[in-house]
Amino acid sequence: MATAEQIKSLINSHFNGSDERFATIALQIAAHEARSGRTTVAEEIKRAIDHSKSKTIKLNPLQKDLQGLIIESIPEKRMNELVISKEIKKRLERILTEYKQRHKLQKFGLSHRRKILLSGPPGTGKTMTASVLANEMQLPLFIVSMDKMVTKYMGETGAKLRLIFDAIKERNGIYLFDEFDAIGAERGNENEVGEMRRVLNAFLQFIENDFSESLIIAATNNLSVLDPALFRRFDDVIYFKNPDTTEATLLLKNLLGLFIGTIKPETIAKEIEGLSHAEISLGCIDAIKDAILADKKVVDKKTLLSMIQDRHHIHSKTNLNGQTNPIP
Numbered sequence: 291m292a293t294a295e296q297i298k299s300l301i302n303s304h305f306n307g308s309d310e311r312f313a314t315i316a317l318q319i320a321a322h323e324a325r326s327g328r329t330t331v332a333e334e335i336k337r338a339i340d341h342s343k344s345k346t347i348k349l350n351p352l353q354k355d356l357q358g359l360i361i362e363s364i365p366e367k368r369m370n371e372l373v374i375s376k377e378i379k380k381r382l383e384r385i386l387t388e389y390k391q392r393h394k395l396q397k398f399g400l401s402h403r404r405k406i407l408l409s410g411p412p413g414t415g416k417t418m419t420a421s422v423l424a425n426e427m428q429l430p431l432f433i434v435s436m437d438k439m440v441t442k443y444m445g446e447t448g449a450k451l452r453l454i455f456d457a458i459k460e461r462n463g464i465y466l467f468d469e470f471d472a473i474g475a476e477r478g479n480e481n482e483v484g485e486m487r488r489v490l491n492a493f494l495q496f497i498e499n500d501f502s503e504s505l506i507i508a509a510t511n512n513l514s515v516l517d518p519a520l521f522r523r524f525d526d527v528i529y530f531k532n533p534d535t536t537e538a539t540l541l542l543k544n545l546l547g548l549f550i551g552t553i554k555p556e557t558i559a560k561e562i563e564g565l566s567h568a569e570i571s572l573g574c575i576d577a578i579k580d581a582i583l584a585d586k587k588v589v590d591k592k593t594l595l596s597m598i599q600d601r602h603h604i605h606s607k608t609n610l611n612g613q614t615n616p617i618p
């Protein structure tokens with residue numbers, strides 16, 4: 291049977307809206323059941339978690355010509371799972387408030403802030419933020435990978451962008467232009483550079499002439515390669531960064547849940563300095579897996595530290611020569 295502590299944590303995570311934490315605790319209960327010889331119950335719990343994770347909301351199919359250009363994703367991240375500075379939180383809340391009361395603003399000829407640029411190193415929550423906003427606004431989330439678009443539709447990106455901006459007008463939603471630096475970067479051969487310029491100019495025109503209600507979010511890992519002309523087109527620019535020690539402590543608490551045992555997260559926060567949220571998350575998941583496989587109820591501090599060391603190792607390898615870190 292689940293312990294009182296586990297049940298309390300389950301209830302708390304449910305009412306806090308933290309699905310990831312809920313699943314972690316449920317898995318811990320499954321592990322506990324398995325250890326006590328109740329393998330059927332353990333299996334049933336695991337199946338229930340898998341089932342809920344693979345549950346797909348029925349989505350309206352996208353128009354045929356947009357397939358492959360835009361991916362519709364199910365927004366499942368919640369605001370309280372996002373570990374961010376107070377400053378970023380304030381900015382996100384401002385976006386939500388203006389959206390919720392957009393009709394008030396419209397009466398005075400004003401528009402809610404809806405063209406947002408997110409910048410910061412990989413794995414610090416840019417995509418997650420788009421998902422959180424979509425969830426909070428109850429809007430579908432559409433992701434356009436600029437990198438793929440530029441390489442796949444070389445020579446016809448202008449026409450493809452037009453299709454996307456038509457969709458933005460017709461179907462209210464959050465449109466995330468991910469890897470946005472792909473159109474600002476001077477790379478490849480002359481043809482490619484010329485193409486990027488054209489795409490950038492087309493994008494600038496489209497975004498300027500867009501008066502829809504949809505939220506347009508552009509996310510980039512590398513602001514420095516972007517044309518300054520772009521910045522003026524956005525209502526807000528939000529800068530993400532790797533977590534500081536306070537944020538890292540909170541992230542560890544959230545991610546480890548009951549698996550944290552007696553580990554004091556603040557004693558580890560220093561060790562994870564320099565890692566992104568995504569890297570810390572991967573390290574914690576590895577440590578939790580280790581505990582489950584060793585039939586333990588809590589994560590071992592030494593194992594956690596070694597998983598973190600592993601992430602530092604991968605991080606330094608993927609950042610060689612100033613290359614963009616491809617994680618996650």
Ligand SMILES: Nc1ncnc2c1ncn2[C@@H]1O[C@H](COP(=O)(O)OP(=O)(O)O)[C@@H](O)[C@H]1O
Pocket residue numbers: 371372373374410411412413414415416417418419509541567568569571617618
């Ligand atoms: N600020 C954050 N707070 C909590 N978890 C985060 C945060 N940033 C990243 N993560 C974790 O890392 C994963 C990948 O992050 P993502 O939003 O895709 O990063 P980015 O788009 O900035 O590269 C998320 O799904 C989440 O599990």
Ligand SMILES: [Mg+2]
Pocket residue numbers: 416417418468509
């Ligand atoms: Mg991203």
